[in-house]
Amino acid sequence: MKILFIACLHPKTGNQTTAERIRSYIEEAGHSCELRDAGEFHSPADVADLVSQNPSFKGALALHLFKAGRFLLDLQIPCGVIFGGTDINEDVKVEHKRLVMEKVLLKVRFAVAFTETMKEKAESYLVSQKTNIYVQPPGIQTEGTEHFCWAKFLRSSGVSIENVDELRVFLLVSGLRLVKDPLYLVKVFSEWHRKNPMNIFVIIGPKIDPVFSVEVETVVKSTAGVFLAQERSQRELHAAMKRCFALVNSSRSEGMSAAILEAMDLGLPVLARDIPGNAAVVQHEVTGLLFSTPQEFVHLSQRLLLDHELRERVVKNGKFYVEKHHSVKQEQKIYQQLVDILH
Incomplete structure (x- = not known):
């Protein structure tokens, strides 16, 4: 047929x-x-x-x-x-x-x-x-076998940072459109970056809404600690995820985020905005962390940096959840x- x-x-x-x-x-x-x-x-x-x-x-x-x-x-x-x-x-x-x-x-x-x-x-x-x-x-079936170098990416963006291997990359995977709200955390993250320069925020995804994409590019260029990357193949994206500290989702609305599920499968902790679509996948402090405000995002990120037991727990449970349900x-x-x- x-x-x-x-x-x-x-x-x-x-x-x-x-x-x-x-x-x-x-x-x-x-x-x-x-x-x-x-x-x-x-x-x-x-x-x-x-x-x-x-x-x-x-x-x-x-x-x-x-x-x-x-x-x-x-x-x-x-x-x-x-x-x-x-x-x-x-x-x-x-x-x-x-x-x-x-x-x-x-x-x-x-x-x-x-x-x-x-x-x-x-x-x-x-x-x-x-x-x-x-x-x-x-x-969900992830690959991520390719090598991804954040140092090379940052240099290609005109950024020179010492001790690149010590960077903690918070990665937001999202098409550039309003409903995904990629700018939601930018201001507060930049303020946090100024205090802790090793924490950086990278937005990666295709330019779906051309007008909104220009706005995102303009804001990111003038914001310290925040970078914008072009979309990658799925293999490259999964490889990049494996080199990150955490996966971030700040969408206003989601059906079921593939990026969240892929991050869980790759052993990456997830920080997601507390909306119904995300809460259906991320159980707070069990399979990931849910935030309702930019300030709460920073607070939870700080916890994730300091509380190794919390990080290990959400990573382990997240991977088990994906294997069982996806x-x-x-x-x-x-x-x-x-x-x-x-x-």
Whole structure:
């Protein structure tokens, strides 16, 4: 069976990584899967025309209920959808988007949520009748075998710091867009850096929102102890993570952060903003640390620096959590079973 899979495929983002991983599951089950960027299409009619010109498509799948799912509405073939995160956490607040997402859910044969909380939100806000919503956390498999040198990175950024090997790098992995709020901690971290120059903050990720990206670049250039890096391949990113002191997430809203899960799997402690999507993964002082303000972030970071027992505990528990709940084999099994529903 040939499947059309629509997703937002901005390079080196979590969406692209997730879509590529799910496509591999479909193809390993003996199907063919054509992955297309949602940005290629302007309306559901565009996708309907594509399918009519290529009748070999027997089913369709979309990742993100609004951004990609809306393009399924005019199709006459069986469809399924996977929630993204901003669809349930943010888009649902916008009436016209909510109405579109309800239509998508009523059309598809199945939907997949990453957490029980996402499923409950969808059932509460979007559907008035029973919909087949399955819960399947994303599978995590890290690499990180390549060498990554922060000294080389900093020199390429025009920065000269002695004793680079002693630096404590707090890494924020995020596409540059407002909902990820990469500037949330910048001011308070810079103040902390001035007192403790060995602590630096690095933001790494693609420029998704061009206007906001310019703002981020401008702020970072004038802020001591804070650096901005271009996106890297997944292997390079994982290698960089392994050389960091901690992984940071300061998003205003998350579905399920792949970077957090990857950091846990790599043995890196996580400091995450206390929002529902992060709290679904990070149990405070058990699998990571949750902060509600920039000042609390600094306080918890200081604790992590001084309390070696705390650091060892969250690292150990975080890795165990990922191994238990984010199995690639289990994810593969579920998606292969779901694709059979499109027959």
